[in-house]
Amino acid sequence: MKIATWNVNSIRVRLSHLCQFLTDISPDIVALQETKCEDEKFPLAEINALGYQALYQGQKSYNGVAVLAKKDLSLEPLTDYFTQHEQKRVLAVKHDDTLIVDVYIPNGQAVGSEKYIFKLAWLQELLNLLKTLKSKYSKIVLLGDFNIAPEEIDHTSANFIKDKIMISEAERELFQQMIALGFYDSFRLFNKEPKQYTWWDYRIRAFEKNLGYRIDHILVTEALIKDCIACDVEKTFRALDKPSDHAPVVLTLSL
């Protein structure tokens, strides 16, 4: 069984790449972020045609999350904060006895900015949600665009962003609080090497030079660790013509 996450940076612009991903990789479950698409404009027919069902929470222009799967999915309720928030950034769905939590954590713009304060507050709300879900489910996959590079080996040394969002102490501390709830970074179960990135800026020819950040993650609870076989960044999808700036991450399980 394969579970994937991918920030597609507009599902309608990236639809051909997404279809190629579903065909070539054949994942069982895919969590998408930045669909940038209202629900009534979601390209459901094309996705259904490839044998996938979909649940999605979108809005115009910004944000938007979706989960695709070959098998049945059902919605898991969120806390009021996320249910009522105008920014559609989280979606929790049940898949058999496993809970899939798809997150698009805010970017934060610059350390100390209003958006950065929002990012930290949003993360605190996510922790509250995860505590609730953790008490209800033993098998949880928490995946998506976290906009946090957890360790020093997870970002390029040629840092061109002055304010250092994604690597600030407060963001990393909140990431570690998620880990402390009982989540494991599945990629690091298999690969301890530096320069293993999932996002490369469109500018500066960052992909060609491998100047990136590892900010897209698939975290699993302890009950799933024994089933994990591999976790890989599918860089070929970042190398396509007109790519998303993120590459998909794929976790393979012996299920």
Added chain:
DNA sequence: ATGGCCTTTATCAAAGGA
């Protein structure tokens, strides 16, 4: 050392992303 691209829309300029 700087800035550089891509997507969206109340478009043809500006905002947001990371």
